[in-house]
Amino acid sequence: MAARVGLTTERLTRAGAELADEVGFEQVTVSELARRFDVKVASLYSHLKNSHDLKTRIALLALEELADRAAEALAGRAGKDALTAFANVYRDYAREHPGRYAATQFRLAPEAALASAGVRHAQMTRAILRGYDLPEPEQTHAVRMLGSVFHGYVSLELGGGFSHSAPDPQETWSRIVDALDALLRNWPTP
Secondary structure (H helix, E strand, O other): OOOOOOOOHHHHHHHHHHHHHHHOHHHOOHHHHHHHHOOOHHHHOOOOOOHHHHHHHHHHHHHHHHHHHHHHHHOOOOHHHHHHHHHHHHHHHHHHOHHHHHHOOOOOOHHHHHHOOHHHHHHHHHHHHHOOOOOOOHHHHHHHHHHHHHHHHHHHHHOOOOOOOOOOHHHHHHHHHHHHHHHHHOOOOO
């Protein structure tokens, strides 16, 4: 039956990513995916080991998609322009693909993490920081800060945390990026 519907690991991963965007990453399982394709769960096990394997594949796909978008947005940009483009890519991706964005936070096995596009994310963040002349270990602190701020804001926004009060969340987002730029230009020395 699996051959009849043309199931492949890639097709299942993409369908799992779509499912994550619809119902939430935590709700994605091999059985739910089997229901989507109207096949028996057992027919998916020739392509996927289990739900953890499926979630890992969705996470790797999401990291790749996000890295590709970020690389495209950063091309030819530096300084605040690069910081803004990078921040907006993360926020836009999370708003367009909330389940996939959640997947980017999935804890990967160390070898999978090292082979993932997560490495590209860190490299791009460090490339932005070179425009601010931050030495090590300050770059590492700044990478962690940016990731925390972007993820924290996006998570609160996706959860509806800013939908009941003024000002508009976009205005706050712009002010946060302005503040991050000012902080990076005036990074405190230890």
